[in-house]
Amino acid sequence: MGDEMKLASRDTQPGVWLINQWAMAGIVSAASRFIPVPYAEEAVRYRCRRFVVSRTLASSKSSVSADTLQPYYDTDGFFNSWTSKIVRAPFKLLLFPIRKAVRIITSVRNVPLEIIQIVLLGRTLDRCLQKTALTLDQAAAKRMRKAFDVAFSGMDFYVVRAALIDALKSVSGLKSAAVAMAKRVSTKEEPSPETLQPSDKVESGASSVQSVLDRPETMVLFAEFDRRFDEAMLKRAPR
Secondary structure, eight states: OOGGOOOOOOOOOHHHHHHHHHHHHHHHHHGGGOSSSHHHHHHHHHHHHHHHHHHHHTTTTTTOOOOTTHHHHHHTTTTOOOOHHHHHHHHHHHHHHHHHHHHHHHHHHHHHHHHHHHHHHHHHHHHHHTTTTTOHHHHHHHHHHHHHHHHTTTTTOHHHHHHHHHHHHHHHTTTHHHHHHHHHHHHSOOOOOBBOOOOHHHHHHHHHHOOOOOOOOOOOHHHHHHHHHHHHHHHHHHH
16 A cells, blocks of 8 residues: 555544544445456455554554554465465466356355454454453454454444445545556555555545444444443453
8 A cells, every 4th residue: 555545634533533543444445346357356445454553552542552463354364374365376367267256146145344444453452452451462463353254254344334325325536546546555565554655535435434434323233232242352361
């Protein structure tokens, strides 16, 4: 993302500003499924997640580095399994057209889910940063990832998904703008972007996402996710 990811200066309330960052990263990450290039989607997803973590850490003025928390956000092991990727490359390239077609066909359901997941990734880290009893190291990052997956898999986000679909449809030209931005992100060598230069369409899309996140029904669902996450973390706490 590098110079392509330059976000607005922090001149609004921290919570609003952070949600804006998470929402834009979610839109770009979700748009990566429409890039017809092998491994581009994985690269964008990784960089968007790292961006969310970097921004959240910076917002809290935390001394923890994004590298330390890599187990939390590198869900695909993108930069940790090059040997495996090389071995599987011929098979992946062979199946790429089919896999990409499936990703596009299922986009109506999975695009809003991707945005929700990215937002929750940042929101959950923000909550963890407020817990002084939790030492954020790689071991904690691994527990956070497992707890996050457990909590997320048990949730039904149908109401929020439907609302996001309607909200994003209202932004004309958003898909093409988000895909163009995702393509720029996929070509950047720097895996830990600190800035994002969104188009007006992506900005509008992020605002629409924020309006959905502010709804009472969304807050209720997110509170339930928080409860499940905390419960899963407690079960994984070191003895």
